[in-house]
Amino acid sequence: MRLTTFTDYTLRTLIYVALRPGTMVTIADIADAYRISPNHLMKVVQKLSQAGDIETLRGQHGGLRLARAPEQICVGAVVRRSEPDFAMVPCLQDGEGCVIREQCLLTHAVGEALQAFLAVLDRFTLSDLIGRRWELSGLLHIRDGEEDPHS
DSSP states (O other): OOOOHHHHHHHHHHHHHHTSTTOOBOHHHHHHHHTOOHHHHHHHHHHHHHHTSEEEEOSTTOEEEESSOGGGOBHHHHHHHHOSOOOSSHHHHTOTTOTTGGGOOHHHHHHHHHHHHHHHHHTOBHHHHTTTHHHHHHHTTOOTTOOOTTO
């Protein structure tokens, strides 16, 4: 199972924002911290906002912050919303062209594996992902109590 870059960036964005409670952060802040293109994060932030995970504010003092507590953001739900599909093998996507389709148990096995994968992710919240707050903040160059540069 491989998650898309979009899902990776979605989870990283949530982690970064969760590490800065009460602070408005910008896409540029997140991009700088992870050394990724801000352009890649624009759509991520839009989807997270539409899902109600973050709220955005435009303007000079704008940015984004969590819309809900980290304990209320389920990692499994975020992954389900972020992934375009979970067709781990081509036959799960359309089933066309497979000569053993009618007797194949692979689709059942892969489907069961996917459900197990998602069930594990469902046990975690964003709060769990930031459990090592000090270490993560250090790696992302976030100082505890850091002033909001946008206020």
